[in-house]
Every structure is written in C-alpha cells, then in structure tokens.
Amino acid sequence: DGGITQSPKYLFRKEGQNVTLSCEQNLNHDAMYWYRQDPGQGLRLIYYSQIVNDFQKGDIAEGYSVSREKKESFPLTVTSAQKNPTAFYLCASKEGGPLYNEQFFGPGTRLTVL
Amino acid sequence: GNSVTQMEGPVTLSEEAFLTINCTYTATGYPSLFWYVQYPGEGLQLLLKATKADDKGSNKGFEATYRKETTSFHLEKGSVQVSDSAVYFCALFYNQGGKLIFGQGTELSVKP
Numbered sequence: 001d002g003g004i005t006q007s008p009k010y011l012f013r014k015e016g017q018n019v020t021l022s023c024e025q026n027l028n029h030d031a032m033y034w035y036r037q038d039p040g041q042g043l044r045l046i047y048y049s050q051i052v053n054d055f056q057k058g059d060i061a062e063g064y065s066v067s068r069e070k071k072e073s074f075p076l077t078v079t080s081a082q083k084n085p086t087a088f089y090l091c092a093s094k095e096g097g098p099l100y101n102e103q104f105f106g107p108g109t110r111l112t113v114l
Numbered sequence: 115g116n117s118v119t120q121m122e123g124p125v126t127l128s129e130e131a132f133l134t135i136n137c138t139y140t141a142t143g144y145p146s147l148f149w150y151v152q153y154p155g156e157g158l159q160l161l162l163k164a165t166k167a168d169d170k171g172s173n174k175g176f177e178a179t180y181r182k183e184t185t186s187f188h189l190e191k192g193s194v195q196v197s198d199s200a201v202y203f204c205a206l207f208y209n210q211g212g213k214l215i216f217g218q219g220t221e222l223s224v225k226p
Contacts, residue, residue, distance in 0.1 A: 006157075031212065042118075042203060042216035043158075050212060058213070090157055092214075101146045101165075101207040103214055105157035 003027065004106035006091050011111045013085075021076045021109045023091035030096030032074035033103065036060060037088040046089075049074055050096060078111065085113045116141045120204050120217035127194055127224050135189040135220045137178075137204035145206040147171075147180050147187040148214070152201045161189075161202070194224045 004025045013019045025032065031050045035043040045058030049068040063082025068074055074093075078085045088110050092103040121136040139147065146165045150158040162171030164180035164187065171178050176191045187204060204217040 004157075033213075040218070042218040043214075045213060048213065092158075102148070102160055102163065103207075105150075105159070107157045108155075 004091060004093055004104055006089075006106040006109050009107065009109060011109055013111070013113050015113055016080045018077055018079050019085075019111065021078070021089055021091075021111070023074045023076065023106060025072055025074075025091075025093045025104075025106075027093060027095075027104065028071070029093035029104070030071070031094045032068070033092040033094075034058075034064075034066065034074070034076045035090045035092065037090060037108075043090065046076065085111060087111060116145070116206060116208055116215050118204050118206055118215055118217035120202075120220050123201075123219070123221040125220060125222050127222070129196055129224055129226050130193045131224075133189070133191040133194045133198075133222070135202055135204075135222070137187045137189065137217060139185050139187065139204075139206050141185075141206055141208060143208060145208045147178070148205045148207065149176070149178055149187070149189050150203040150205060150216075152203065152219070154200070158203065194222070196224045196226055198222060199224045 007022045033048040034046040047066040049055035065077045090108045091106040094103045117140045148163045149161040151161045162173040164171040167182035169180045178189045201219045203219045205214045
C-alpha cells in the first residue's frame with residue numbers, strides 16, 4: 001500500500017534534548033511538508049521541500065531543522081532552541097508541479113517534552 | 115495576505131441533524147479549496163475539494179460549493195451520524211507559494 005508513515009506515534013523527551021521525527025513516503029511525491037498542530041488551532045507550516053536537496057522555511061521554522069537527502073524521506077529535528085516543543089506533528093506530501101495541489105498526510109507523531 | 119476563517123466550535127448535533135460549517139477565505143488569484151477531516155488521534159484525510167468557481171465537491175454525503183462572489187466554501191451534510199464526529203479543517207492552496215493555508219478547525223460532536 002502506498003502512503004506516508006511517521007514514527008514513532010508517541011515520543012517523550014527531556015527538556016534540552018534534540019529529537020528527530022521520521023517521515024517516509026512511498027508515493028513517489030516530489031514535495032513534502034511538516035506541520036505543527038496545537039490544541040484548538042489549525043496547522044502551522046514548519047518547513048517544506050519541493051525537491052530533493054532543497055527545502056524552505058515555513059511560518060514557524062525557529063527551533064527546527066530538516067534535511068531532504070532522499071526523495072522518500074523528510075526527517076524533522078526539534079532542537080533545544082524550540083521553546084515550546086510539545087505538540088502534534090504532521091508530515092504531508094504531494095506530487096510536484098502546479099497541476100497537483102492535494103496533500104496527503106501521515107498519522108502524526110505526538111511529542112511530549114517533560 | 116491569504117487566509118481562511120472557519121466558524122468556531124465545538125458544534126454539537128443530534129444524529130440525523132443537518133450540518134453546516136462555515137468557511138470564508140481571503141486570497142489573491144484563484145486558489146483551490148479543500149475540506150479535510152481529522153478523527154481523534156489521527157492525521158488529516160481529504161474529504162472533498164474544488165478547484166474553480168462554482169465547482170461543487172462532494173464525498174460521503176458531504177458537499178461544499180466554491181463561491182467566488184462570497185469567497186466562501188461552506189461544508190454541508192443533510193443527515194449527520196455519530197461516526198462523523200471529528201475536527202473539520204477548511205484550507206486553500208495557492209500555486210505561487212505551493213502551500214496549504216488552514217483554518218483553525220471546527221470540532222463536530224454528534225450525539226445518538
């Protein structure tokens with residue numbers, strides 16, 4: 001089955017530690033995205049990548065970093081500089097080009113910083 | 115700038131009631147419009163979409179019509195079920211940025 005996987009589903013870390021969230025897709029999509037969701041709020045874009053080896057900051061990139069070394073993978077690192085990292089993180093992907101605008105989402109990772 | 119505004123929740127309905135969730139947008143050009151649904155503890159699933167003015171998206175009994183004159187994309191369903199309980203997000207996509215912009219989400223709770 002084609003789709004997007006995120007692991008782990010739940011993640012606990014101590015304050016001050018960096019943590020990396022995994023996102024893998026086998027849809028052969030060019031573009032990938034990371035969103036953050038907080039209770040009662042919509043999704044806010046952290047980083048996105050429209051092609052391998054390239055990525056751009058979204059609206060709330062401070063305290064986060066990404067890499068896009070392979071088409072199918074777009075890991076997100078939450079660094080100790082992120083002041084309030086506890087949230088639900090969603091990864092998405094879509095086909096490249098202006099004709100395609102539907103994003104497909106993974107199941108999410110809930111990060112709790114203790 | 116581009117933005118999406120949804121009616122605030124939570125919305126609580128009895129089973130078989132009529133549902134409307136309002137969504138209005140501000141955008142330059144001609145964005146595509148979407149409704150996504152999020153069941154508890156899960157990611158988002160595309161519910162329906164419309165890519166140009168007067169298009170009607172529909173799926174699983176839900177409908178929404180792209181109204182350019184009122185910049186709206188209201189979600190409707192004639193008879194809701196308990197299984198429709200979820201959070202619903204309205205979103206727009208504009209090609210220049212290659213990004214989706216989401217409303218804040220509306221939580222729907224359907225009681226038997």
